[in-house]
Amino acid sequence: MKNIVILISGGGSNMAAVVRTAEREHWAKRYGAKVALVISNKADAKGLDFARAQGIATEVLDHKSYPSREAFDAALGDLIARYDTPEQPALVVLAGFMRILTPAFVERFAGRLTNIHPSLLPAFTGLHTHQRAIDAGVQFAGATVHLVTAELDHGPILEQAVVPVLPDDTADTLAARVLTQEHLIYPRALARLLEGH
Template identity: 50%
Template structure:
């Protein structure tokens, strides 16, 4: 692929805090031609995030904005926003980015920022979702991809994948099966977005011009 063709592709900035397994799924989707996009940068709030190594190995520019250097969320978000905007991305992708974002930051990227959350939203917003499902004796769990809104894990949900909760499950075994589904549905949603098929209209997700009155249900193999 020529440099001119590469720079003409829709651009993503991916935000991470940890291992970057979903980032790796995006990289693979791009390398195989499934996702016609370019990751312009990967930014982390943690210098030790393994996902930064994944990005570097793939030749993707990286940056670190440590939340520990700021005394409030507003200042952190402003510096992060400036870093992102320098790349002029078409889409900002939160991939295990463990920071609560301020309303002004979210509004700045309205309709062009996605997040993935390990639960069947609106159930189990916040953290420790696998533990909470097991403590509640739930028989079903899953993962949701949604547009980001000022409400934590409250934006319009685009797609979900469900997995059964097995009697033998631990947090780690449940998380592993959830993650397998994440790596399928998140690249798919990003693909829809960069192809112009997925939009946020009047705070409602639309696909191919049709309002998603309920999340698309991905059927796992």
């Protein structure tokens, strides 16, 4: 069985979308894969409650308890590695995990570390994507699922969804519309990755 490890920092709505899709589409039977662990760097992340209610193992690893980013990422990597099997390394899914990962961590999980970003990459990398899209006057925004590389928000694109920017949009209204698309494309991109394994 291929383990999927999901990293969150907050509500975990993309994590929940992946979990629900995996259940509905029988990923265990179809791909030999299951969501085995949800990790948060914040003990009060609401997504942990959802994961526990689904019977998924959860772990909290508080980044503030570590002296450096490198020390935290090493501990995080070791925790994830416990869910690797020799023939089936775990898929590591960033779902609103609000930490910039060190190059050593990214290299350790290269090719199986995914992220979703709320813009049409390569446009609007980093934070505040929706307000920046509105300020730039673009007609379309969206979301991108990509493999993670050492360069922030620049890895190979796996899936994208396009959302129109409406004349009366605020950052919040645009974010809400983009999020509904995120919940569709992230599970789809992961399923395609699992098909290839």
